[in-house]
Amino acid sequence: MGLNKLFYFGEGPNTTQAGQSVFSQQQAIVGGNAIVPVFQPLAFALYGEINGRLVTIGSPQNQGVPPIGALYDNATALGLARAPAHPDF
Numbered sequence: 001m002g003l004n005k006l007f008y009f010g011e012g013p014n015t016t017q018a019g020q021s022v023f024s025q026q027q028a029i030v031g032g033n034a035i036v037p038v039f040q041p042l043a044f045a046l047y048g049e050i051n052g053r054l055v056t057i058g059s060p061q062n063q064g065v066p067p068i069g070a071l072y073d074n075a076t077a078l079g080l081a082r083a084p085a086h087p088d089f
Contacts, residue, residue: 008021010077019071023059032049033049034048036048
């Protein structure tokens with residue numbers, strides 16, 4: 001699943017049209033769950049689940065707008081160099 005064309009203008013309220021850039025975002029959601037019986041006579045069991053979201057940021061070319069990597073770096077567009085994982089518990 002992903003978004004092919006997202007616009008970024010910079011951070012904060014003082015951004016302008018001159019700072020417009022484009023990027024793409026792809027994500028994968030992986031996970032699993034388990035049910036472990038604990039006490040059979042009362043049908044008591046434990047249930048657990050863990051999920052993770054892996055996000056990848058890209059710079060599409062030939063969109064009529066500069067790619068995000070041409071105007072910004074990781075200091076001015078947080079998460080550009082490495083998008084953090086989002087665990088869901």
